[in-house]
Amino acid sequence: MVLVKADARTEDGQLPSEAELRAMGDYNERLVEAGIMLAGEGLHPSARGRRVRFDGDQRHTVTDGPFTETRELLAGYWLWQVRSLDEATEWLKRAPFGPGAELEIRPVMGIEDFGDAATPELRAQEERLRALAGTRGW
Amino acid sequence: MTVSAWFAIAAAIRLSADAASGEIGRMEADPLRRTLDTLWRMESPALVARLARPLGDLGQAEELVQDTWLAALEHWSANGMPRNPAAWLTTTARNRAIDALRQRPRQRGKYERWALEAAPQAMTAPDDSQALEDDIGDDLLRLMFVACHPVLGPDARAALTLRLLGGLATPEIARAFLVPEPTIAQRIVRAKRTLARRQVRFEVPRRAALAARLESVLEVIYLIFNEGYSASAGDDWMRPSLCEEALRLCRILAAQLPGQPAVHGLLALMELQASRSAARVDSGGAPVLLADQDRKRWDHAQITRGRAALQRALALGGGRDRYVLQASIAECHASARRMEDTDWRRVAALYSTLAQVNPTPVVELNRAVAVARAEGAGAGWALLQPLLEDARLQDYAPLAVVRGDLLQQLGRRREAREAFHEAAALTANTREKAALLARAAQL
Numbered sequence: 001m002v003l004v005k006a007d008a009r010t011e012d013g014q015l016p017s018e019a020e021l022r023a024m025g026d027y028n029e030r031l032v033e034a035g036i037m038l039a040g041e042g043l044h045p046s047a048r049g050r051r052v053r054f055d056g057d058q059r060h061t062v063t064d065g066p067f068t069e070t071r072e073l074l075a076g077y078w079l080w081q082v083r084s085l086d087e088a089t090e091w092l093k094r095a096p097f098g099p100g101a102e103l104e105i106r107p108v109m110g111i112e113d114f115g116d117a118a119t120p121e122l123r124a125q126e127e128r129l130r131a132l133a134g135t136r137g138w
Numbered sequence: 139m140t141v142s143a144w145f146a147i148a149a150a151i152r153l154s155a156d157a158a159s160g161e162i163g164r165m166e167a168d169p170l171r172r173t174l175d176t177l178w179r180m181e182s183p184a185l186v187a188r189l190a191r192p193l194g195d196l197g198q199a200e201e202l203v204q205d206t207w208l209a210a211l212e213h214w215s216a217n218g219m220p221r222n223p224a225a226w227l228t229t230t231a232r233n234r235a236i237d238a239l240r241q242r243p244r245q246r247g248k249y250e251r252w253a254l255e256a257a258p259q260a261m262t263a264p265d266d267s268q269a270l271e272d273d274i275g276d277d278l279l280r281l282m283f284v285a286c287h288p289v290l291g292p293d294a295r296a297a298l299t300l301r302l303l304g305g306l307a308t309p310e311i312a313r314a315f316l317v318p319e320p321t322i323a324q325r326i327v328r329a330k331r332t333l334a335r336r337q338v339r340f341e342v343p344r345r346a347a348l349a350a351r352l353e354s355v356l357e358v359i360y361l362i363f364n365e366g367y368s369a370s371a372g373d374d375w376m377r378p379s380l381c382e383e384a385l386r387l388c389r390i391l392a393a394q395l396p397g398q399p400a401v402h403g404l405l406a407l408m409e410l411q412a413s414r415s416a417a418r419v420d421s422g423g424a425p426v427l428l429a430d431q432d433r434k435r436w437d438h439a440q441i442t443r444g445r446a447a448l449q450r451a452l453a454l455g456g457g458r459d460r461y462v463l464q465a466s467i468a469e470c471h472a473s474a475r476r477m478e479d480t481d482w483r484r485v486a487a488l489y490s491t492l493a494q495v496n497p498t499p500v501v502e503l504n505r506a507v508a509v510a511r512a513e514g515a516g517a518g519w520a521l522l523q524p525l526l527e528d529a530r531l532q533d534y535a536p537l538a539v540v541r542g543d544l545l546q547q548l549g550r551r552r553e554a555r556e557a558f559h560e561a562a563a564l565t566a567n568t569r570e571k572a573a574l575l576a577r578a579a580q581l
Contacts, residue, residue: 033275034180035389038443081382086176094224 003104006073023096040078179305187281191340206231279394286355294329295358399456409444410468413437460496482512515547535564555581
């Protein structure tokens with residue numbers, strides 16, 4: 001997964017110019033043609049978002065945006081199917097971002113990532129938990 | 139210089155770098171080497187395809203692209219990485235191809251035609267990557283049709299496809315198919331020789347020929363997928379990654395041929411089947427049948443993608459295509475939150491259509507199972523009768539299992555027990571054998 005970090009501009013809600021849109025469209029098309037693009041979305045500024053904090057004892061604090069620490073905020077994401085982190089890096093270097101933009105690549109966990117640490121007992125436990133939580137397997 | 143030689147050199151350098159750097163530095167042992175490896179997988183297929191057309195020679199195209207990587211290794215080690223490595227590789231490879239064509243006096247006409255389309259580029263023009271990459275999809279598509287040409291057998295097509303489009307080396311392909319390296323090496327050499335001898339052209343077939351040639355491409359992609367899918371999770375990592383490679387190839391195809399329902403149908407089928415991967419083996423590594431799978435462990439993001447591809451296939455009028463039909467059946471299973479929620483009437487109807495367009499005894503067997511679920515064991519049993527006499531299914535364990543299943547439901551215990559014993563004898567897999575004997579013992 002490629003995480004696009006927010007900056008002052010995205011947080012301001014400024015829309016990209018036509019040229020920027022076209023460049024990103026071309027880039028996305030190349031990702032599709034290479035068969036690696038699975039999903040991707042842009043996010044509204046945090047001003048339209050909300051945070052829910054868990055205080056324990058089933059109490060919560062709900063805060064409406066905007067949130068201030070821009071560097072920690074997200075502006076969008078891609079989900080790619082690539083064969084290695086290096087391949088994702090090479091693809092990302094070709095994205096049409098201007099100076100200052102920062103993105104982060106984070107591999108999505110798969111069964112193979114647990115390796116020997118996932119003993120049959122741990123795997124069985126994990127399966128039970130996941131079945132209870134109703135989440136995707138490994 | 140062959141691809142294997144390139145990988146051998148790559149491995150040798152990697153080893154020495156690892157030895158020199160010790161434990162801590164291993165991750166950054168040789169960034170240049172790793173970048174070149176990565177770029178090989180990403181860029182070499184399209185480059186080979188691009189050069190193969192004017193050269194008319196797949197082998198020479200591959201050699202020139204390998205030479206380009208060696209040149210990059212030398213050049214970048216000495217001068218640092220260029221700002222746009224992909225453009226550097228493309229330009230260098232193309233200039234080499236033009237040099238090679240210049241050395242063939244009789245082909246001047248061909249060279250000039252190509253040179254007009256694509257004049258040699260100076261090495262100092264790194265920023266025109268866009269123009270150089272414009273037709274990548276088209277190049278890959280041509281290469282796919284060549285690698286999957288019907289003059290080659292299915293095994294040769296699969297090996298050549300993984301080599302040319304996946305950028306995999308011979309040892310990796312051999313590991314993936316569980317066959318010795320020399321077998322794969324020979325398969326690839328022979329395939330390339332056959333393509334050259336039969337003067338296969340580097341082009342996407344036109345309308346009339348497209349359907350048949352596309353069928354051959356889809357068959358290879360599905361073969362690669364099944365090779366990976368039939369492996370259990372505990373196996374070598376290469377085998378599951380074949381599923382991902384097949385999905386990637388099919389997505390490339392779908393992007394290039396968006397109007398072909400069969401392409402979207404195969405993509406849907408593979409996404410829906412792969413969505414069950416995590417649930418297909420239990421914590422001890424034993425296979426789990428569809429009926430017993432924990433459906434919460436299915437990958438629902440993948441099911442959504444499969445469903446979207448299926449919708450595209452159906453919207454294009456592919457309702458009677460065999461991949462689309464199989465995907466529709468897989469979608470029925472994906473939609474059922476519990477086994478007993480499955481719409482068996484719909485599954486039976488889909489199998490009945492599939493049996494018309496793709497009449498095989500295995501499809502008939504599946505149809506009998508679905509009908510038994512939808513209308514009762516008696517109806518399924520009736521459909522099973524002709525199959526019991528079909529010589530092609532003589533030693534087919536699943537038939538004996540279904541026979542045992544239906545006989546048990548019909549209350550014919552003694553015959554059911556015999557059928558399970560027979561199925562156990564036909565099964566090579568020890569876990570399955572034990573499970574079948576246990577069922578027989580319970581009767």
